[in-house]
Amino acid sequence: MTPTPTIPSDAELTELRREFHRNPEPGWCEFRTTVRIVEELERLGVDEIHVGPDALDSDERLGVPDDDVLAEWYERAAAETDRTDLLEQLEGGHTGAVAVVRNGEGPTVGLRVDIDALPITESTDDDHRPVAEGFRSTNEGYMHACGHDAHITFGLGVLRTVLESDFEGTFKVFFQPSEELLGGGKAMASGPHIDDVDYLFGAHVGLDVPVGTVVAGLDEALALSRMAVTFEGESAHAGLAPNEGRNAVQAFIAAADNVYGIPRHREGNTRVNVGQLRSDNAANVIADRVTASIEVRGESTELMEYMRDAVRRYVDAAAEMHECTAEIELTGESIRQDCDEELVELVSGTVTDRSDSLSLVRRDALAASEDATYLMQAVSENGGAATYLGIGASNPSGHHTPRFDVDEECLPIGVEVLSASVLQLLS
Amino acid sequence: MTPTPTIPSDAELTELRREFHRNPEPGWCEFRTTVRIVEELERLGVDEIHVGPDALDSDERLGVPDDDVLAEWYERAAAETDRTDLLEQLEGGHTGAVAVVRNGEGPTVGLRVDIDALPITESTDDDHRPVAEGFRSTNEGYMHACGHDAHITFGLGVLRTVLESDFEGTFKVFFQPSEELLGGGKAMASGPHIDDVDYLFGAHVGLDVPVGTVVAGLDEALALSRMAVTFEGESAHAGLAPNEGRNAVQAFIAAADNVYGIPRHREGNTRVNVGQLRSDNAANVIADRVTASIEVRGESTELMEYMRDAVRRYVDAAAEMHECTAEIELTGESIRQDCDEELVELVSGTVTDRSDSLSLVRRDALAASEDATYLMQAVSENGGAATYLGIGASNPSGHHTPRFDVDEECLPIGVEVLSASVLQLLS
Amino acid sequence: MTPTPTIPSDAELTELRREFHRNPEPGWCEFRTTVRIVEELERLGVDEIHVGPDALDSDERLGVPDDDVLAEWYERAAAETDRTDLLEQLEGGHTGAVAVVRNGEGPTVGLRVDIDALPITESTDDDHRPVAEGFRSTNEGYMHACGHDAHITFGLGVLRTVLESDFEGTFKVFFQPSEELLGGGKAMASGPHIDDVDYLFGAHVGLDVPVGTVVAGLDEALALSRMAVTFEGESAHAGLAPNEGRNAVQAFIAAADNVYGIPRHREGNTRVNVGQLRSDNAANVIADRVTASIEVRGESTELMEYMRDAVRRYVDAAAEMHECTAEIELTGESIRQDCDEELVELVSGTVTDRSDSLSLVRRDALAASEDATYLMQAVSENGGAATYLGIGASNPSGHHTPRFDVDEECLPIGVEVLSASVLQLLS
């Protein structure tokens, strides 16, 4: 029989989740969010808290926004908190936190949750619960449309549960920034807190699974690489001297045209797409600049890398062909890391023990990309084990849509299943 | 000997030009400009004035901006004039005017000048004369950077000169909107006022010709066609269901890639360029929309049409290939129409008569596109004759640059040469 | 216990195989081969033999060679046989045969074998057994490099075995032409002899499986479609009048460029390739003709059809773009049809019963395309069951290579396993 921990009340969890829902912040701009997490951790009496540059490897952050965007969100957060001491540590997009609690000898168990929101305008429909019950996003144009508000709540709820239990060993909660951009996972996995973790849990709410159902292991995340590509050439008058230009549009076309044709791979499925084109030169000017975003995926990390390396070669050759230069900035990346059977088994047991109230799906495919995989891989490579749970939430509308929401019953379920799993390892 | 008309004082012309320079408005938004022209015409006692829909064929306007842009400029103009009676006639981008004066029997002579400005931010350098002498653009971001302020002044100055002379026949001045977009020439040539014109003059200041030099005939305007192209497809998740999209980026690429390769033509030079790319879909979404601007040119009208028709075919086929739709909106077009020798000869004589103060270039190539050609063609097709003059202005910086300016001595020169030429035909 | 039929002697089978090996003929040119098969059938006393147009649906043949090629092979065959009566039925590429034997009441069981060879020049190495033992190909440039000589032997051997056994029901052997081109499967499946088949067996030797091992069910054949594409435009002098041409090279490029970028599909892997380019116009002539071969594949029939339909659309649109015409001739096609568990089980039992001499692989993936799938699908759709066996042959060199050969021990094994399986159903 798995432990039956004392979890926080439903109301407490709901209140937490709704506060975070009301205040969504995008990747690397989670200033207020990080401050509030730390305040809650302090309230729980956690005395080892790492934030910002101490929580992750800042050099490995991907897709950090421009300074003016960071500054705008920073100011917004500064207007709402007096914890300048904390905020200053986060300046420049060093968001996120790691909480650590220790008690005697025992293994080190980790829980990773993500904390960022999406650039989506939340629905104003009266029957959208956040509207009806008054916790709609107050940052217009941004929204917790993927459930990370619930994930933060899981992190805080499980931490409180563990603290209130007899446990032996160490428990760490990774509040990871910038998952939506696939920008924070690698930075946190390269940071100083993952190396001694023996067991790692991750979790996602929703995913079109009904509340009460738990997936013990979500596998097959698509590995993904996203690149911001800039071609620069030289302008010239398109009528008078077309040959004097170096045409960034032609370079872009040569690259984009060919990347869609990167050879299919014997080892499995790949993906490629080009988006966010932008070139501002008028049509009577040979364009000196084109920007675009290119995204590739693979069933495996190797397939993603095959595609990413091809994109780089194609982009460089296309630039050379048209005497332009090309810059490729990696703005997001994730790998594939499947769950370890050992932990899938452990979580499955936890769920089965509650089979009167919960349904189990042992393993399922995660039809998406996810950068928790970096932390899972780090743990696995160190000889540890990791799994990534799905916590059903009967979400009324798909992820990344304006009417996304979760059945808040998922909150105590997630906290309980995760806590029970963690405590089984720490007792 | 050509007539020696009484032209307005230099100071008067300079003042007019500076007022227009201070108040630049882009194509189809010349609301204040048109009102001020009409006020000046009224002051001169012109009693036949056609504005807006009566001045041109509204259906033939190309490149009319979106309603909100029109509305913004309209409001700006409304704030500065009490001539609501006039403004209301112009609403919706029906700008421009035609002034007509008649006296007895005689031929009908026309003068065409253009009145629009450019979306260029004027220099703030202290040594830029409009700054030094206080007539810099007050519409930030817009500028008379091609000398149309001088052209309006020519139109009004020549009209006053003609009115003050003994003349026999009819004189019309066409104040044409939206030349920079190549959007107004065809509309004015399709309007009701060109058909009875026996002789037409056009003129351009500057063009890197020193003040005091006059070109009697500018030929070889490149025929041009500019198209706003929109590809629409259908979005799909680029990772989960790429095949369910209809990829507007791929359609755009197939079109743009191929239009650069439209076969060269035996009859002469052609041009093609693609600019202003825009697709906002993120790279994880198959793009459902791409917009771009495609511009083609030819040494002759036929070559331009060859290119334009090819673009249409290529765009349609590319859309079909990728199951998208394509819309092509013609946003500007001009033809080639060379000057008639008869009028080049007449203008040359006018200049030669003033050879102590003026230098003559008989004919030169106009290395640009120009939609006065539509009016010139209309006159020629009716058996009349047309020419397009260059009035040297020692401009310190190239056309379409932030420091463009003209030596204002060009103003009386232009008025005198044009008036003398017109009056020679009307006496 | 499965039946233990009396199979022909190893020597007899080896002799048959070697005769066919010596006389390879490519798809739809199996004139001599078909005649020899019929002679053997007659020798065995089979009295219901269908050849040529009676054996399959001639209209469904794909990839039939040009008349002059057919004529050349026909003449070659005619020089070696006096069975003009038979040959005449085959004229024009109507090769292949179906043999039927009936005895009392019982189910109808079918065996499908393919009979064509490849355009490969057989090795002349002394240690290549067909050289060493004197049965190398006598049709220089052609070779049984995929083991169809063994397949014909299976067909004849199993038929003799069945005839020599007590059996109840009907047994049909389909000697299918033109498998290498994927040109004959659909024609035979559309012919008049498959509809009443309750159980169908197919088999392939080799596939890098050691002799003595039998695979009871080969699945996952890649569905394939192969198209001969011809673009026709109009020539013009590339220097003097490039615009007067309609450039078939540009049309080809637009098509080929884009087909490599047909969107990846959510349902699984796809393939696309372009080969056999040919355009004979000199570079100073706008090309009026380009031919190429385009091949697409999919993990499923639907995926292949998705790719094939896209190729058609792309080719047509590319032709239209460049004012050319395009013709697409389907020259080969195969589908995916996996084996029915019922027959895999039956064959597995047959092999297991001989486990002292044979090893069983229950199911394996067929990493290739195969048009036996059409006959398998026809049987399945009629409520019957089909399987496709792999008969290990320890082939010393890969399929489709000049040194391909089989360990002839595979011959009695194949005949025995197939006969036992057939007879179990017919007793």
Added chain:
Amino acid sequence: MTPTPTIPSDAELTELRREFHRNPEPGWCEFRTTVRIVEELERLGVDEIHVGPDALDSDERLGVPDDDVLAEWYERAAAETDRTDLLEQLEGGHTGAVAVVRNGEGPTVGLRVDIDALPITESTDDDHRPVAEGFRSTNEGYMHACGHDAHITFGLGVLRTVLESDFEGTFKVFFQPSEELLGGGKAMASGPHIDDVDYLFGAHVGLDVPVGTVVAGLDEALALSRMAVTFEGESAHAGLAPNEGRNAVQAFIAAADNVYGIPRHREGNTRVNVGQLRSDNAANVIADRVTASIEVRGESTELMEYMRDAVRRYVDAAAEMHECTAEIELTGESIRQDCDEELVELVSGTVTDRSDSLSLVRRDALAASEDATYLMQAVSENGGAATYLGIGASNPSGHHTPRFDVDEECLPIGVEVLSASVLQLLS
């Protein structure tokens, strides 16, 4: 008054022309042709004759055929002549000859004629004069379809005339091989015989000009560069392992697609075309080899070079993109060199003096490419003067067509006009 030289009889010239017409040989294979020219030169008593490697710079030859092609034509010639001494000097494609005659002090005058034929099958129509009068090509598939047979006749006829006249100075006749491929001009201009030439004449018959009309200066030859391009990659099975190939078809497409879009040039017209595609890999194999021919032209030598350099850059970048290699072999090239007014004037005078029988066109455009320009440029660069004449020939069908022929009256006219022009300079 220009000299009135004694020219050979019409019959003699006709006989010569017909003999060469009967024996056409393509570029660098003019073995028999060169031998026969030398025999004629010897008969005329020319004692300074340079052939093969002594006549031109062998290293600068472009487009020399493969050894087996050379050998075949060599053998064919060897079968028809006993002048093995001469033939051996020509072996390996060192064809062509330079004849020099000297007499006292005086300028050096040159005449350049070309001697190669085309891979065109001559008409067999009864009303095609070479058929009717028995001098149709005896080298089936090859034909003097551009009049070089007449040009050789000019060379020999003018030489005889000069020899029979009083002349002072040096006269050289350049019998240039391989003009049709644009392969011999540069080699001859780089050879040892052009540097001291003060005046150079070239001539072309036909060009749709009636017999009796002479063009004194043909200008505006299009500069041309022709490249044989080979892409090499690596094969792989297109179904099983497409990613393991390096696709030469994709590299070719990327290059060809983009070269059609090389930017138009401000200085004038350019051309580009791709032809002779060939890739033999079947569609189920990733192609490891594609060959094609790319040809570019320009109104000027600089424009041609701009295009040629772009092709090189594009081809290299496309190969790199797809990890292939590319080889670019220059197989033909010509430049633009217009005629010197001094010689146009001189030739014009010659024609005007014969205005009862001849009509003059002073200058006209040569709507083609021509490598006599290399020799003309060499002479001009040394301070000399050159012109290129058109000798009307009322050709009944266009150049490079199976029914091309010349009115043989052009022969004495060409010889007379050229001789008179040459002798005017040498007297």
